Amino acid sequence: MLLDGALVHEQLKASPAFARAGALFEPLMPHPQQHLAGPMLISLDQAATDKNVGKQVHAVLNGFGHQLHIAVLTSHLALPALARHLRSAVWFTDDSGESYGLRIADCRVMAYLPRILTPEQWRAVTAPIASWSIGDRQGKRIPLALDAARTEHEGAFPGLRLTAAQIDQLIDAGEPDALLLRVGRPAGQVTSPWHHEDFAIAETCVRQWREAGSADRALLLELARVAFAAGVGSTRNAAWMKQAWQNVVARRR
Structure with a gap:
């Protein structure tokens, strides 16, 4: 299991099972102080051998809405070897050589990352992996194409x-989640049956904002506040969204 520790950091810190890396899990971040704040690989077989450890792992797995923090992988590699491979995928460099983190354990990111990477890059990341599934916005398991x-x-x-261009695509794809955070409706620590509708509203707002040719995120935020007040039904109406945008722009003049 590939777990995004940043999304369940408090649960991990409170769990004795995750006090030290070992047979249960391998952190993918390089520094010990980052181990519980980044991606990690968990051995499901190891969690099943000890009931107490299994309970603690189960509590972490249920600690974030819709299990967007969990991906399930199978591989011919043992846990330490697979961790060594994936440690090279939790960072990327840009054209200038600067390094940045890459959230390969966050299912929100993995829903779009494979199509942003080149086929060769995606093949390199997944070379030792037999299957990789992620959680979607409604809690369903979705297999990634390998x-x-x-x-x-x-x-x-x-x-x-x-x-x-790839970095711009990453930013663009993450815009709806960034907007949800700004309006106080992120995926959250508690499962919400309406999260997929919140995300649909955010996507629609971002689409309208881009179609209008705007780069003003203050206007995007204002549009989102109007849209969330109206609800998902209204935002599915293209004419309503266009008028809402026009009203927001007019108020700023």
């Missing part, structure tokens, strides 16, 4: 270098 040619990759995975 290319059969990925098994042809040999040797150590050198990491990812993303172009400026």
